[in-house]
Amino acid sequence: MKTDETFRVQxxxxxxxxxxxxxxxxxxxVQALSGIPYTDLDSSGANLFFGAGLSLVISAILLAITTTLLGWWRPALFDRHRAAHKWPIIAPAIMVVGLVLNLVATDWGSYDGAFFAASIVLLLVGFTEELTTRGLLLTGLRSRLSEVWVWLIxxxxxxxxxFINIFTGQAVGPTIQQVLLAFGAGTIFYVxxxxxxSLIWAMILHGFWDFSTFAVTHGTPGFLAGFGGIFEILAIIFALVSVPVVVRGADERLGAPRAALA
Structure with a gap:
Protein backbone atom coordinates (compact mmCIF):
# COMPACT_ATOMS: atom_id res chain seq x y z
CA MET A 1 0.00 0.00 0.00
CA LYS A 2 1.43 3.36 -1.01
CA THR A 3 0.99 6.56 0.94
CA ASP A 4 2.04 10.20 0.63
CA GLU A 5 4.39 9.87 3.59
CA THR A 6 8.15 10.11 3.21
CA PHE A 7 10.82 8.88 5.58
CA ARG A 8 14.57 9.06 5.81
CA VAL A 9 14.46 5.36 6.65
CA GLN A 10 11.51 3.27 5.51
CA VAL A 30 21.93 2.79 33.68
CA GLN A 31 19.77 1.66 36.58
CA ALA A 32 21.96 -1.37 37.31
CA LEU A 33 25.14 0.71 37.21
CA SER A 34 23.64 3.06 39.78
CA GLY A 35 23.67 0.18 42.29
CA ILE A 36 20.39 1.42 43.79
CA PRO A 37 17.78 -1.33 44.29
CA TYR A 38 14.30 -0.70 42.89
CA THR A 39 12.86 -0.99 46.38
CA ASP A 40 15.10 1.84 47.66
CA LEU A 41 14.18 4.45 45.06
CA ASP A 42 11.91 6.34 47.44
CA SER A 43 14.56 6.61 50.16
CA SER A 44 15.92 9.96 48.96
CA GLY A 45 15.95 12.39 46.08
CA ALA A 46 19.44 11.20 45.08
CA ASN A 47 18.32 7.56 45.00
CA LEU A 48 15.30 8.43 42.90
CA PHE A 49 17.26 10.48 40.38
CA PHE A 50 20.27 8.21 39.95
CA GLY A 51 18.26 4.99 40.29
CA ALA A 52 15.49 5.95 37.84
CA GLY A 53 15.50 9.54 36.62
CA LEU A 54 18.94 9.48 35.01
CA SER A 55 18.03 6.50 32.82
CA LEU A 56 14.99 8.44 31.58
CA VAL A 57 17.04 11.54 30.76
CA ILE A 58 19.61 9.53 28.79
CA SER A 59 17.04 7.43 26.95
CA ALA A 60 14.94 10.52 26.10
CA ILE A 61 17.95 12.10 24.40
CA LEU A 62 18.81 8.91 22.51
CA LEU A 63 15.20 8.39 21.41
CA ALA A 64 14.93 11.96 20.14
CA ILE A 65 18.12 11.54 18.11
CA THR A 66 16.98 8.17 16.76
CA THR A 67 13.54 9.44 15.74
CA THR A 68 15.10 12.42 13.97
CA LEU A 69 17.62 10.29 12.07
CA LEU A 70 14.85 7.92 10.95
CA GLY A 71 12.48 10.75 10.03
CA TRP A 72 9.68 9.03 11.98
CA TRP A 73 8.39 11.88 14.13
CA ARG A 74 5.09 12.26 12.30
CA PRO A 75 4.02 8.59 12.17
CA ALA A 76 5.31 8.07 15.71
CA LEU A 77 3.24 10.95 17.11
CA PHE A 78 0.20 11.10 14.84
CA ASP A 79 -2.26 8.72 13.19
CA ARG A 80 -3.53 9.55 9.71
CA HIS A 81 -7.12 9.01 10.83
CA ARG A 82 -8.79 8.99 14.21
CA ALA A 83 -11.00 6.11 15.35
CA ALA A 84 -14.54 6.43 14.01
CA HIS A 85 -16.10 6.43 17.50
CA LYS A 86 -15.20 8.80 20.32
CA TRP A 87 -16.86 7.06 23.29
CA PRO A 88 -13.79 4.84 24.04
CA ILE A 89 -12.24 8.03 25.47
CA ILE A 90 -14.14 7.02 28.61
CA ALA A 91 -11.35 4.53 29.45
CA PRO A 92 -8.55 7.11 29.76
CA ALA A 93 -11.04 9.49 31.43
CA ILE A 94 -11.59 6.90 34.16
CA MET A 95 -7.81 6.61 34.53
CA VAL A 96 -7.61 10.38 35.02
CA VAL A 97 -10.04 10.05 37.94
CA GLY A 98 -7.75 7.44 39.50
CA LEU A 99 -4.77 9.73 38.91
CA VAL A 100 -6.48 12.61 40.73
CA LEU A 101 -7.37 10.33 43.65
CA ASN A 102 -3.72 9.25 43.90
CA LEU A 103 -2.57 12.86 44.06
CA VAL A 104 -5.21 13.78 46.63
CA ALA A 105 -4.16 10.84 48.80
CA THR A 106 -0.42 11.66 48.57
CA ASP A 107 1.40 12.70 51.74
CA TRP A 108 2.93 15.85 50.26
CA GLY A 109 4.37 16.79 53.64
CA SER A 110 6.81 13.89 53.36
CA TYR A 111 8.47 15.49 50.31
CA ASP A 112 11.60 17.60 50.53
CA GLY A 113 12.89 19.80 47.69
CA ALA A 114 15.36 17.26 46.30
CA PHE A 115 12.85 14.41 46.33
CA PHE A 116 10.19 16.53 44.64
CA ALA A 117 12.65 17.64 41.94
CA ALA A 118 13.66 14.03 41.28
CA SER A 119 9.98 13.06 41.15
CA ILE A 120 9.33 15.64 38.45
CA VAL A 121 12.00 13.99 36.30
CA LEU A 122 9.86 10.83 36.39
CA LEU A 123 7.36 12.59 34.15
CA LEU A 124 9.81 11.83 31.33
CA VAL A 125 8.62 8.21 31.46
CA GLY A 126 5.57 9.29 29.51
CA PHE A 127 7.77 10.53 26.68
CA THR A 128 10.29 7.68 26.67
CA GLU A 129 8.03 4.66 27.09
CA GLU A 130 5.29 5.97 24.81
CA LEU A 131 7.70 7.01 22.06
CA THR A 132 9.41 3.61 22.31
CA THR A 133 6.31 1.41 22.27
CA ARG A 134 3.26 3.22 20.88
CA GLY A 135 5.50 5.49 18.79
CA LEU A 136 8.53 3.92 17.13
CA LEU A 137 7.68 0.24 17.69
CA LEU A 138 4.13 0.95 16.49
CA THR A 139 5.49 2.67 13.38
CA GLY A 140 7.66 -0.32 12.57
CA LEU A 141 4.81 -2.79 13.11
CA ARG A 142 2.44 -0.79 10.93
CA SER A 143 4.74 -1.41 7.97
CA ARG A 144 3.46 -5.01 7.78
CA LEU A 145 0.86 -5.89 10.39
CA SER A 146 -2.85 -5.27 10.81
CA GLU A 147 -3.93 -2.85 13.51
CA VAL A 148 -5.16 -5.52 15.94
CA TRP A 149 -1.65 -7.00 16.00
CA VAL A 150 -0.17 -3.53 16.41
CA TRP A 151 -2.30 -3.02 19.54
CA LEU A 152 -1.57 -6.47 20.94
CA ILE A 153 2.19 -6.50 20.38
CA PHE A 163 10.18 -7.58 33.97
CA ILE A 164 13.55 -5.81 34.23
CA ASN A 165 12.45 -4.64 37.69
CA ILE A 166 13.09 -8.19 38.93
CA PHE A 167 16.78 -7.69 38.13
CA THR A 168 16.91 -4.35 39.96
CA GLY A 169 15.50 -5.59 43.24
CA GLN A 170 11.72 -5.99 42.99
CA ALA A 171 10.16 -9.31 44.03
CA VAL A 172 8.77 -11.64 41.36
CA GLY A 173 5.14 -11.52 42.54
CA PRO A 174 4.74 -7.73 42.51
CA THR A 175 6.60 -7.58 39.19
CA ILE A 176 4.20 -10.01 37.51
CA GLN A 177 1.28 -7.96 38.80
CA GLN A 178 2.98 -4.83 37.46
CA VAL A 179 3.46 -6.46 34.04
CA LEU A 180 -0.21 -7.40 33.79
CA LEU A 181 -1.37 -3.95 34.86
CA ALA A 182 1.08 -2.40 32.39
CA PHE A 183 -0.47 -4.43 29.56
CA GLY A 184 -3.85 -3.01 30.54
CA ALA A 185 -2.50 0.51 30.91
CA GLY A 186 -0.82 0.16 27.52
CA THR A 187 -4.21 -0.67 26.04
CA ILE A 188 -5.64 2.50 27.60
CA PHE A 189 -2.85 4.59 26.08
CA TYR A 190 -3.35 2.90 22.70
CA VAL A 191 -7.08 3.67 22.81
CA SER A 198 -2.11 11.74 18.63
CA LEU A 199 0.41 10.05 20.92
CA ILE A 200 1.00 13.30 22.78
CA TRP A 201 -2.06 12.92 25.02
CA ALA A 202 -0.97 9.37 25.90
CA MET A 203 2.49 10.70 26.79
CA ILE A 204 0.95 13.25 29.15
CA LEU A 205 -1.44 10.80 30.80
CA HIS A 206 1.28 8.14 31.12
CA GLY A 207 3.76 10.54 32.69
CA PHE A 208 1.32 11.91 35.25
CA TRP A 209 -0.12 8.46 36.02
CA ASP A 210 3.30 7.03 36.87
CA PHE A 211 4.11 10.16 38.86
CA SER A 212 0.88 9.78 40.85
CA THR A 213 1.32 6.06 41.55
CA PHE A 214 4.83 6.69 42.83
CA ALA A 215 3.83 9.77 44.81
CA VAL A 216 1.01 8.03 46.66
CA THR A 217 3.37 5.34 48.00
CA HIS A 218 5.72 7.89 49.57
CA GLY A 219 5.19 8.79 53.21
CA THR A 220 1.80 8.00 54.76
CA PRO A 221 -0.94 8.05 52.11
CA GLY A 222 -4.49 9.23 52.82
CA PHE A 223 -7.57 7.04 53.00
CA LEU A 224 -8.29 7.50 49.26
CA ALA A 225 -5.05 5.77 48.27
CA GLY A 226 -6.59 2.43 47.36
CA PHE A 227 -9.24 3.93 45.10
CA GLY A 228 -6.74 4.98 42.44
CA GLY A 229 -5.93 1.34 41.71
CA ILE A 230 -9.62 0.45 41.58
CA PHE A 231 -10.24 3.10 38.95
CA GLU A 232 -7.22 1.87 36.99
CA ILE A 233 -8.72 -1.62 36.81
CA LEU A 234 -12.09 -0.20 35.74
CA ALA A 235 -10.32 1.82 33.05
CA ILE A 236 -8.45 -1.28 31.83
CA ILE A 237 -11.67 -3.29 31.55
CA PHE A 238 -13.33 -0.50 29.59
CA ALA A 239 -10.29 -0.15 27.32
CA LEU A 240 -10.21 -3.88 26.55
CA VAL A 241 -13.88 -3.73 25.62
CA SER A 242 -13.15 -0.71 23.42
CA VAL A 243 -10.26 -2.20 21.44
CA PRO A 244 -12.43 -3.82 18.71
CA VAL A 245 -14.08 -0.44 18.14
CA VAL A 246 -10.86 1.57 17.75
CA VAL A 247 -9.11 -0.98 15.50
CA ARG A 248 -12.13 -1.64 13.25
CA GLY A 249 -11.59 0.00 9.89
CA ALA A 250 -8.21 1.47 10.90
CA ASP A 251 -6.22 2.49 7.82
CA GLU A 252 -2.81 3.15 9.34
CA ARG A 253 -0.65 0.71 7.38
CA LEU A 254 2.58 2.39 6.27
CA GLY A 255 3.59 1.49 2.73
CA ALA A 256 6.47 2.48 0.51
CA PRO A 257 6.98 6.24 0.22
CA ARG A 258 6.70 8.05 -3.11
CA ALA A 259 10.00 9.79 -2.56
CA ALA A 260 12.76 9.62 0.00
CA LEU A 261 13.87 12.61 1.98
CA ALA A 262 17.31 13.92 1.20
Missing part, protein backbone atom coordinates in the same frame (compact mmCIF):
# COMPACT_ATOMS: atom_id res chain seq x y z
CA UNK A 11 9.64 1.75 8.52
CA UNK A 12 10.35 -1.92 9.10
CA UNK A 13 9.21 -4.26 11.86
CA UNK A 14 12.77 -5.19 12.79
CA UNK A 15 13.75 -1.54 13.25
CA UNK A 16 10.91 -1.00 15.73
CA UNK A 17 11.85 -4.15 17.63
CA UNK A 18 15.55 -3.20 17.77
CA UNK A 19 14.63 0.24 19.14
CA UNK A 20 12.47 -1.39 21.80
CA UNK A 21 15.25 -3.79 22.84
CA UNK A 22 17.76 -0.95 22.81
CA UNK A 23 15.58 1.19 25.06
CA UNK A 24 15.13 -1.60 27.59
CA UNK A 25 18.87 -2.31 27.53
CA UNK A 26 19.81 1.33 28.12
CA UNK A 27 17.34 1.76 30.98
CA UNK A 28 18.44 -1.47 32.65
CA UNK A 29 22.16 -0.71 32.21
CA UNK A 154 2.81 -2.93 21.57
CA UNK A 155 0.75 -3.51 24.72
CA UNK A 156 2.31 -6.90 25.42
CA UNK A 157 5.88 -5.66 25.00
CA UNK A 158 5.09 -2.58 27.07
CA UNK A 159 4.00 -4.90 29.86
CA UNK A 160 6.96 -7.22 29.38
CA UNK A 161 9.53 -4.42 29.66
CA UNK A 162 8.65 -4.14 33.34
CA UNK A 192 -6.26 7.29 23.68
CA UNK A 193 -3.95 7.54 20.68
CA UNK A 194 -6.55 6.13 18.30
CA UNK A 195 -9.39 8.31 19.58
CA UNK A 196 -7.41 11.58 19.61
CA UNK A 197 -5.19 10.72 16.65
Missing amino acids: PRVWIGVVIFIGYVAVVYA TSALFGAMH LRRVTG
Whole structure:
Protein backbone atom coordinates (compact mmCIF):
# COMPACT_ATOMS: atom_id res chain seq x y z
CA MET A 1 0.00 0.00 0.00
CA LYS A 2 1.43 3.36 -1.01
CA THR A 3 0.99 6.56 0.94
CA ASP A 4 2.04 10.20 0.63
CA GLU A 5 4.39 9.87 3.59
CA THR A 6 8.15 10.11 3.21
CA PHE A 7 10.82 8.88 5.58
CA ARG A 8 14.57 9.06 5.81
CA VAL A 9 14.46 5.36 6.65
CA GLN A 10 11.51 3.27 5.51
CA PRO A 11 9.64 1.75 8.52
CA ARG A 12 10.35 -1.92 9.10
CA VAL A 13 9.21 -4.26 11.86
CA TRP A 14 12.77 -5.19 12.79
CA ILE A 15 13.75 -1.54 13.25
CA GLY A 16 10.91 -1.00 15.73
CA VAL A 17 11.85 -4.15 17.63
CA VAL A 18 15.55 -3.20 17.77
CA ILE A 19 14.63 0.24 19.14
CA PHE A 20 12.47 -1.39 21.80
CA ILE A 21 15.25 -3.79 22.84
CA GLY A 22 17.76 -0.95 22.81
CA TYR A 23 15.58 1.19 25.06
CA VAL A 24 15.13 -1.60 27.59
CA ALA A 25 18.87 -2.31 27.53
CA VAL A 26 19.81 1.33 28.12
CA VAL A 27 17.34 1.76 30.98
CA TYR A 28 18.44 -1.47 32.65
CA ALA A 29 22.16 -0.71 32.21
CA VAL A 30 21.93 2.79 33.68
CA GLN A 31 19.77 1.66 36.58
CA ALA A 32 21.96 -1.37 37.31
CA LEU A 33 25.14 0.71 37.21
CA SER A 34 23.64 3.06 39.78
CA GLY A 35 23.67 0.18 42.29
CA ILE A 36 20.39 1.42 43.79
CA PRO A 37 17.78 -1.33 44.29
CA TYR A 38 14.30 -0.70 42.89
CA THR A 39 12.86 -0.99 46.38
CA ASP A 40 15.10 1.84 47.66
CA LEU A 41 14.18 4.45 45.06
CA ASP A 42 11.91 6.34 47.44
CA SER A 43 14.56 6.61 50.16
CA SER A 44 15.92 9.96 48.96
CA GLY A 45 15.95 12.39 46.08
CA ALA A 46 19.44 11.20 45.08
CA ASN A 47 18.32 7.56 45.00
CA LEU A 48 15.30 8.43 42.90
CA PHE A 49 17.26 10.48 40.38
CA PHE A 50 20.27 8.21 39.95
CA GLY A 51 18.26 4.99 40.29
CA ALA A 52 15.49 5.95 37.84
CA GLY A 53 15.50 9.54 36.62
CA LEU A 54 18.94 9.48 35.01
CA SER A 55 18.03 6.50 32.82
CA LEU A 56 14.99 8.44 31.58
CA VAL A 57 17.04 11.54 30.76
CA ILE A 58 19.61 9.53 28.79
CA SER A 59 17.04 7.43 26.95
CA ALA A 60 14.94 10.52 26.10
CA ILE A 61 17.95 12.10 24.40
CA LEU A 62 18.81 8.91 22.51
CA LEU A 63 15.20 8.39 21.41
CA ALA A 64 14.93 11.96 20.14
CA ILE A 65 18.12 11.54 18.11
CA THR A 66 16.98 8.17 16.76
CA THR A 67 13.54 9.44 15.74
CA THR A 68 15.10 12.42 13.97
CA LEU A 69 17.62 10.29 12.07
CA LEU A 70 14.85 7.92 10.95
CA GLY A 71 12.48 10.75 10.03
CA TRP A 72 9.68 9.03 11.98
CA TRP A 73 8.39 11.88 14.13
CA ARG A 74 5.09 12.26 12.30
CA PRO A 75 4.02 8.59 12.17
CA ALA A 76 5.31 8.07 15.71
CA LEU A 77 3.24 10.95 17.11
CA PHE A 78 0.20 11.10 14.84
CA ASP A 79 -2.26 8.72 13.19
CA ARG A 80 -3.53 9.55 9.71
CA HIS A 81 -7.12 9.01 10.83
CA ARG A 82 -8.79 8.99 14.21
CA ALA A 83 -11.00 6.11 15.35
CA ALA A 84 -14.54 6.43 14.01
CA HIS A 85 -16.10 6.43 17.50
CA LYS A 86 -15.20 8.80 20.32
CA TRP A 87 -16.86 7.06 23.29
CA PRO A 88 -13.79 4.84 24.04
CA ILE A 89 -12.24 8.03 25.47
CA ILE A 90 -14.14 7.02 28.61
CA ALA A 91 -11.35 4.53 29.45
CA PRO A 92 -8.55 7.11 29.76
CA ALA A 93 -11.04 9.49 31.43
CA ILE A 94 -11.59 6.90 34.16
CA MET A 95 -7.81 6.61 34.53
CA VAL A 96 -7.61 10.38 35.02
CA VAL A 97 -10.04 10.05 37.94
CA GLY A 98 -7.75 7.44 39.50
CA LEU A 99 -4.77 9.73 38.91
CA VAL A 100 -6.48 12.61 40.73
CA LEU A 101 -7.37 10.33 43.65
CA ASN A 102 -3.72 9.25 43.90
CA LEU A 103 -2.57 12.86 44.06
CA VAL A 104 -5.21 13.78 46.63
CA ALA A 105 -4.16 10.84 48.80
CA THR A 106 -0.42 11.66 48.57
CA ASP A 107 1.40 12.70 51.74
CA TRP A 108 2.93 15.85 50.26
CA GLY A 109 4.37 16.79 53.64
CA SER A 110 6.81 13.89 53.36
CA TYR A 111 8.47 15.49 50.31
CA ASP A 112 11.60 17.60 50.53
CA GLY A 113 12.89 19.80 47.69
CA ALA A 114 15.36 17.26 46.30
CA PHE A 115 12.85 14.41 46.33
CA PHE A 116 10.19 16.53 44.64
CA ALA A 117 12.65 17.64 41.94
CA ALA A 118 13.66 14.03 41.28
CA SER A 119 9.98 13.06 41.15
CA ILE A 120 9.33 15.64 38.45
CA VAL A 121 12.00 13.99 36.30
CA LEU A 122 9.86 10.83 36.39
CA LEU A 123 7.36 12.59 34.15
CA LEU A 124 9.81 11.83 31.33
CA VAL A 125 8.62 8.21 31.46
CA GLY A 126 5.57 9.29 29.51
CA PHE A 127 7.77 10.53 26.68
CA THR A 128 10.29 7.68 26.67
CA GLU A 129 8.03 4.66 27.09
CA GLU A 130 5.29 5.97 24.81
CA LEU A 131 7.70 7.01 22.06
CA THR A 132 9.41 3.61 22.31
CA THR A 133 6.31 1.41 22.27
CA ARG A 134 3.26 3.22 20.88
CA GLY A 135 5.50 5.49 18.79
CA LEU A 136 8.53 3.92 17.13
CA LEU A 137 7.68 0.24 17.69
CA LEU A 138 4.13 0.95 16.49
CA THR A 139 5.49 2.67 13.38
CA GLY A 140 7.66 -0.32 12.57
CA LEU A 141 4.81 -2.79 13.11
CA ARG A 142 2.44 -0.79 10.93
CA SER A 143 4.74 -1.41 7.97
CA ARG A 144 3.46 -5.01 7.78
CA LEU A 145 0.86 -5.89 10.39
CA SER A 146 -2.85 -5.27 10.81
CA GLU A 147 -3.93 -2.85 13.51
CA VAL A 148 -5.16 -5.52 15.94
CA TRP A 149 -1.65 -7.00 16.00
CA VAL A 150 -0.17 -3.53 16.41
CA TRP A 151 -2.30 -3.02 19.54
CA LEU A 152 -1.57 -6.47 20.94
CA ILE A 153 2.19 -6.50 20.38
CA THR A 154 2.81 -2.93 21.57
CA SER A 155 0.75 -3.51 24.72
CA ALA A 156 2.31 -6.90 25.42
CA LEU A 157 5.88 -5.66 25.00
CA PHE A 158 5.09 -2.58 27.07
CA GLY A 159 4.00 -4.90 29.86
CA ALA A 160 6.96 -7.22 29.38
CA MET A 161 9.53 -4.42 29.66
CA HIS A 162 8.65 -4.14 33.34
CA PHE A 163 10.18 -7.58 33.97
CA ILE A 164 13.55 -5.81 34.23
CA ASN A 165 12.45 -4.64 37.69
CA ILE A 166 13.09 -8.19 38.93
CA PHE A 167 16.78 -7.69 38.13
CA THR A 168 16.91 -4.35 39.96
CA GLY A 169 15.50 -5.59 43.24
CA GLN A 170 11.72 -5.99 42.99
CA ALA A 171 10.16 -9.31 44.03
CA VAL A 172 8.77 -11.64 41.36
CA GLY A 173 5.14 -11.52 42.54
CA PRO A 174 4.74 -7.73 42.51
CA THR A 175 6.60 -7.58 39.19
CA ILE A 176 4.20 -10.01 37.51
CA GLN A 177 1.28 -7.96 38.80
CA GLN A 178 2.98 -4.83 37.46
CA VAL A 179 3.46 -6.46 34.04
CA LEU A 180 -0.21 -7.40 33.79
CA LEU A 181 -1.37 -3.95 34.86
CA ALA A 182 1.08 -2.40 32.39
CA PHE A 183 -0.47 -4.43 29.56
CA GLY A 184 -3.85 -3.01 30.54
CA ALA A 185 -2.50 0.51 30.91
CA GLY A 186 -0.82 0.16 27.52
CA THR A 187 -4.21 -0.67 26.04
CA ILE A 188 -5.64 2.50 27.60
CA PHE A 189 -2.85 4.59 26.08
CA TYR A 190 -3.35 2.90 22.70
CA VAL A 191 -7.08 3.67 22.81
CA LEU A 192 -6.26 7.29 23.68
CA ARG A 193 -3.95 7.54 20.68
CA ARG A 194 -6.55 6.13 18.30
CA VAL A 195 -9.39 8.31 19.58
CA THR A 196 -7.41 11.58 19.61
CA GLY A 197 -5.19 10.72 16.65
CA SER A 198 -2.11 11.74 18.63
CA LEU A 199 0.41 10.05 20.92
CA ILE A 200 1.00 13.30 22.78
CA TRP A 201 -2.06 12.92 25.02
CA ALA A 202 -0.97 9.37 25.90
CA MET A 203 2.49 10.70 26.79
CA ILE A 204 0.95 13.25 29.15
CA LEU A 205 -1.44 10.80 30.80
CA HIS A 206 1.28 8.14 31.12
CA GLY A 207 3.76 10.54 32.69
CA PHE A 208 1.32 11.91 35.25
CA TRP A 209 -0.12 8.46 36.02
CA ASP A 210 3.30 7.03 36.87
CA PHE A 211 4.11 10.16 38.86
CA SER A 212 0.88 9.78 40.85
CA THR A 213 1.32 6.06 41.55
CA PHE A 214 4.83 6.69 42.83
CA ALA A 215 3.83 9.77 44.81
CA VAL A 216 1.01 8.03 46.66
CA THR A 217 3.37 5.34 48.00
CA HIS A 218 5.72 7.89 49.57
CA GLY A 219 5.19 8.79 53.21
CA THR A 220 1.80 8.00 54.76
CA PRO A 221 -0.94 8.05 52.11
CA GLY A 222 -4.49 9.23 52.82
CA PHE A 223 -7.57 7.04 53.00
CA LEU A 224 -8.29 7.50 49.26
CA ALA A 225 -5.05 5.77 48.27
CA GLY A 226 -6.59 2.43 47.36
CA PHE A 227 -9.24 3.93 45.10
CA GLY A 228 -6.74 4.98 42.44
CA GLY A 229 -5.93 1.34 41.71
CA ILE A 230 -9.62 0.45 41.58
CA PHE A 231 -10.24 3.10 38.95
CA GLU A 232 -7.22 1.87 36.99
CA ILE A 233 -8.72 -1.62 36.81
CA LEU A 234 -12.09 -0.20 35.74
CA ALA A 235 -10.32 1.82 33.05
CA ILE A 236 -8.45 -1.28 31.83
CA ILE A 237 -11.67 -3.29 31.55
CA PHE A 238 -13.33 -0.50 29.59
CA ALA A 239 -10.29 -0.15 27.32
CA LEU A 240 -10.21 -3.88 26.55
CA VAL A 241 -13.88 -3.73 25.62
CA SER A 242 -13.15 -0.71 23.42
CA VAL A 243 -10.26 -2.20 21.44
CA PRO A 244 -12.43 -3.82 18.71
CA VAL A 245 -14.08 -0.44 18.14
CA VAL A 246 -10.86 1.57 17.75
CA VAL A 247 -9.11 -0.98 15.50
CA ARG A 248 -12.13 -1.64 13.25
CA GLY A 249 -11.59 0.00 9.89
CA ALA A 250 -8.21 1.47 10.90
CA ASP A 251 -6.22 2.49 7.82
CA GLU A 252 -2.81 3.15 9.34
CA ARG A 253 -0.65 0.71 7.38
CA LEU A 254 2.58 2.39 6.27
CA GLY A 255 3.59 1.49 2.73
CA ALA A 256 6.47 2.48 0.51
CA PRO A 257 6.98 6.24 0.22
CA ARG A 258 6.70 8.05 -3.11
CA ALA A 259 10.00 9.79 -2.56
CA ALA A 260 12.76 9.62 0.00
CA LEU A 261 13.87 12.61 1.98
CA ALA A 262 17.31 13.92 1.20
